[in-house]
Amino acid sequence: MRTTRRELIRLGALAAAAMALPGLAHAAQPVPIARAARPMRILILGGTGFTGPFQVQYALARGHQVTLFNRGKRPSPEWPGEVEQLHGDRNSGDLSALRGRQWDVCIDNPTSLPFWVRDAGLALKGNVGHYLFISTISVYADGSRPGITEDAPLAAYKGKDAMAETQQTLMADVENLYGPLKALSEAEAWKQFGDNVAVVRPGYIVGPRDETDRFTYWPHRVAQGGEVLVPGDGKDPIQVIDGRDLGEWMIRLAEARTFGTFNAVGPREPLLMDAMLETSRSVSGSSATFTHVAPEFLVEKKVDLPIWVPRGEGPYAGYGQVSNARAVGAGLTFRPLATTVAETLEWFGSQPAERQAKLRAGITREREAEVLKAWHARPRATAG
Incomplete structure (x- = not known):
């Protein structure tokens, strides 16, 4: 219909x-978005998919400078402000556009492969103060127990070489590889960026787009x-979590320089x-x-x-009863x-x-x- x-x-x-x-x-009518106390330079890897545009729009409204890095294959929305566009291809390791540049924060939206995080770390080494990685609740080894917290054991990778996995091998066995490769991507984030990492684990992301x-x-x-x-x-x-709630919260995590791992599920x-x-x-x-x-x-x-x-x-x-207490404590709203x-x-x-x-x-x-x-x-x- x-x-x-x-x-x-x-x-x-x-x-x-x-x-x-x-x-x-359970919430008041929307209010105008206030400008951030300290404008930041934000690099968003991806940015034109589902949640990325919400991050961009909110970041611009808060007064931040935004740079997007992607392949340039997908048309960008019409942004409500100036957005810098850099192009490359993480599949082939072409991140040359990122080298020699500095940002306060990097938000990594599309990564499901550990070598993407490794290459980002090598390209941005010493030039990014905060790395935010969108992961998934599928990283947990046991999804059958209600009340899963961020400290629960993660799914184990059983392949030969995680760094050799590609989008093609992932899609060929997504049920067995998706969670473990996301878990290893998280581990690579901590390895490349030290303690300056926030790992965000959503469940079902919903809403417009x-x-x-x-x-x-x-x-x-x-x-x-x-x-x-x-x-x-x-x-x-x-x-479920509205993609706008997720995207906007990640900008606030960056502003507060919040580190750690969070289950981003809703509602409250x-x-x-x-x-x-x-x-x-x-x-x-x-x-x-x-x-x-x-x-x-x-x-x-x-x-x-x-x-x-x-x-x-x-x-x-x-998976319908994952604990979001830590994320709510870090300012996640719905x-x-x-x-x-x-x-x-x-x-x-x-x-x-x-x-x-x-x-x-x-x-x-x-x-x-x-x-x-x-x-x-x-x-x-x-x-x-």
Whole structure:
């Protein structure tokens, strides 16, 4: 279902009113961004993907000088200020544009390979005072335990030579390599930059500009109305962080010269599956109804739904209950979920028709109807 212009206007109004929804407003209306006490020179590796533009926009608003380094393959957004662009290719080791330059801080957004961190360290040696690395909660060896803290054991690399791994070898075995290679990239960061490192481990990053559609699937589906297939009993914990909250917080970490390792997951208080869906229904004004389907049935029917992980089941059951206490203590804040939902719907509805026609996560309406029909037709146990 393509969003019409009328729907876009309605969703824009809903985004502005989202904080007034009962039980959903936990923050004040946005206020103008104040200038930082000390302007910094910030180097962002990447910068044109998902969270990078939010970092750039916030950094410029705070009065910082921003330099981007990337391959120049992706069009840059229209920045609200002057941004220096440097080009190179980390796959081939071409970081010559960085040599001989100095920055107060470097934010490394796209790295999943240890040799990328090693090469960045060699190119920037002695010329960067603070290195911030975006990692992932997938680095943990055991994702099944609720309450994972930053000190939990990390996934072990079982290959032959981590420094020889490439994007091609990673994608060929992403399930087994992604977490361990991120963990080794973290270790390389500490090796190259000493104690002047902040490692940030997000879970699901969501909101406008999210091209994975993993979170977008849910508010979009609820907004369409009708009977919605909901996995489990609705009480499974969900953890997401708006990309804007993540990007802006990283700039504040840089300003405060904060070092250490942090789980960047949200929201502040526990969020259950049903609450996320109810928020989506309230924000969109949808008349959708929710049908809860047992996890065992979904496994039997080979139904894979995004964001949701059944509590207490499987190797990742703890990923909806990761501890964010350390990050909150370091200043991580969260905008209301209703705001993220409304503005995600508004953003997705502004995309071209062909982009809206097929989401990149979740199941089709036809497949959903098929599974719901089978669920309603299943044999019911009778009282003996």
